[in-house]
Amino acid sequence: MALRSRGSAIRARLATAALTLALAGCTAGDGGSGDGPFARYPETLSSWDLFVGEPADHVPATGVEPYDLNTPLFSDYALKFRFIQFPTAPDGALQPATYRDPEPFEFPVGTVIAKTFAYPADFRSPDEDLRLLETRLLIHEQEGWVGLPYIWNEEQTEARLVIVGGPLEVSWIDGSGRTVEHTYRVPNTNQCKTCHRTDGERLLPIGPHARQLNRESVYADGGGGPGGAENQLARWQRLGLLEDAPAPAEAPRAPVWNDSSTGSLTERARTWLDINCAHCHNLSGSGRTSGLDLRAAHGDRTRLGIYKHPVAAGQGTGDRLYGVVPGRPDESILVYRLESVHPGVMMPELGRGLVDSEAVALIRQWIEEMELGTEA
Template identity: 40%
Template sequence: MSTWVWRAALAGLFLLAAGCQRSEPPVQFHADGLPQKLSDWHVLVNDGKSLSLNASVLPYDLNTPLFSDYAHKLRTLWMPPGKAAQYQATAAFDFPVGTIISKTFYYPLPAGQRWDGKRVLRSDPATSLLAGEKLDLSQVRLIETRLLVRREQGWIALPYVWNDDQSEAMLTRIGALIPLQLVDAQGQHEEVAYQVPDQNQCASCHNTDNLARVLQPIGPKARHLNRDFDYAAGTTNQLAHWTKAGYLHGAPEPAQAPRLADARDASAPLDARARAYLDVNCGHCHSAKGPANTSGLALDMATEPGIHFGFCKQPVAAGKGTGNRLYDIKPGDAAGSVLLYRMQSDDPAVMMPELGRSVAHQEGAKLIEDWINTQTGNCDI
């Protein structure tokens, strides 16, 4: 073989190797505008077989997650090189401009079944199907990915809905209603009208301070994040990992940081589990400054149990919204408490939370029922 043929062959092999080693474009922060495709941000990498994280994107979980129609969630965080969040003991961390927080909602598929356009598995939504920091697309149905982006003007929320073949998610500012059927391990099924929130609904939940009237993250707080995570490189505490990665400044050792219970952990005190559940599912609205403060009911961790926490407190709402119950929480009588009544309802005119679910969280309601029934006190005195 002539010399030039050898050279041409070697050049071809070099180009082929270079093409195989070509890396994913880095995460792209858009300082303005409304990118129409999720892939425009390059936060998540979709190769048709799996959904994974781009370089410098960190996955995370919460001790007790917010309930959303039994959807599982892949949460991620990215910040520009050299930038870090400032630790705060009780509030959401102070994130720099350029931060991108993502939350992908997905469901496992019933065992041995492919996606048929509707049926998904009803399972513990706090469990993760992330393996090696990847989701196997043959085992899950992606529904939506919400971005919370920190720009110079403040946070902006952008909802993206995944297409039928799970190859791309498109910006859907007006929201969407996706019919699903939840199927449990015994074959029992329940219809779900899964709601992708519009931008205004995103803002209504993330406006955690009525005085400031600006969007803020809800989940990334020390008490929710102070837990271990199974990273691809090994299991470690999230606060420690964020600090080591340069994404968090000022955090104490995890043992000195606040930590909420895992509401599913039967070995934890019942009171701690119930308070954690109410804090993450209700406390961002029902707090002293939250959008539900006109109700006089505060369910966040900062509120001590008492009348403002609902004990023997008469509700502001009346009639259908209370089910003719007299108190938000009637100690020792969960069935007579407005709180449980609204948690168990799937009537849009009654249910709480008002957004983010169309079915009742049976396990969550049972937890609060058990907790209320153990409380003592007499509202008739």
């Protein structure tokens, strides 16, 4: 993680990474907030008062908490920085979230959740020369959650609301010294719905679950433990930001997908599928027609794709017969779609243009070691 000292600063010195803002100069009227349903939202990210000082440094304002997930969504290797702004009650106190499980926490109306996407110029020094791309907001209104994408300017002084999203040409150096160039896509506001309408109707947050938040983070303001480390759930309880929660030891805890000390191969693979796929692949999400249910918490082999015929034949199958064939990743449609970047084939269908090679290796190993069952 680049934000090693939580909330202290994102080093947004002018990056050497070449990044052209394809939408630079965009303002309201040409893809900005315009006159539509988003007209009432501020055009600039700084208007939300999430951060103090230079906006690009992401130093959280009072009432804004940084957080991390145990296993995050893959977004073309972009680093992500997440924050929650808790609303203030008339008496000046911050209004807490309510603990729930397995659903995401219940956040009060007025909550704003922010996620900033960035690339370092060189992943061998991920804390240096960060280039911020976009900051997505989920705003809890009386009627439900609203999603907004803000795109950072080249000077890194401000991000502007661009409801149509758009492509950004990016270039960075990976961990092995190779230069990677690709088109990073900021989603539009309709695409937010494809993923965040996890229950079919309302837009909902996806990450803030007990199992995902139950982890240690290092906080710039000292936190509770040595070096500023503190369990996120314990901290929120200590600060009065979380009600009705058990002690962290009693709460579920998701493994870290690429840390084998945190869970078995199956647990890590299922958790990776849960956060990367299950917002669409559940019983009511936008991928429900496929019959795949990739949530971590069920044991139905067919819903996982095991010996399940695809709903639609054609290019999305790679001529393979079943979603998952135990012991045979190369015969599994699921792997075929993870390894593709072809529109119409790749999964997830939105939110990436690169293959997550490390995760593909994990899913391959999970399928390889899966018991050869005969269940249909």
